[in-house]
Amino acid sequence: MNNTAPLPHTRFAKYRAEVCSEDEVKHLVHTFYAAARDDAMLGPIFAAEVKDWDAHLTTLIDFWSGLLRGTMRYHGKPLAQxxxxxxxxxxxxxxxxxxxxxxTESMGNPALQEKADAIALNIAERLWKSFAESHAIVAPQL
Ligand code: HEM
Structure with missing residues (x-):
């Protein structure tokens, strides 16, 4: 098969479609974590937990590049973490x-915004449910 041929159209094609560049993924991750570190509620958690910010940002760029661009570089276990x-x-x-x-709204790329927001909401729900289960909390919907 010709490697440069476009992927065949399937009902999953929209999940594979690239909505952004690698530079946009880096911008998203760096901008978001700068805001999170600066935030009164979330900042202290990241300050206490993250020992190596360069490594953390690299991991998160791999994570979001995989989800938004299908690069499949992330192999971690965020639920357990x-x-x-x-x-x-x-x-x-x-x-x-x-x-x-x-x-994502500030980035001026509606395709990225729509896809990244939907994925983030879905994963946040799963992380919260898994956290609540392992701490025996009755979890309200986010
Ligand atoms: C209350 C909300 C959240 C807090 C306070 C939080 C906090 C953290 C912290 C402190 C770490 C670093 C742990 C370490 O380096 O030892 C981490 C890792 C991570 N977080 Fe979150 N997080 C939150 C929500 C989310 C959401 C919604 C997502 C995804 C949409 C996410 C994705 C990740 C990923 C992929 C990692 C890296 C895990 C790995 O090292 O493989 N987090 N988070």
């Missing part, structure tokens, strides 16, 4: 989403 944290609340997840949505 967040479930092991202490004292996360629905309010914190909502704050995380508010900052994330403001970041």
């Amino acid at each position: 967040h479930a092991n944290m202490e004292h996360l609340t629905p309010c914190m997840f909502r704050r995380w989403l508010t900052l994330f949505f403001a970041t």
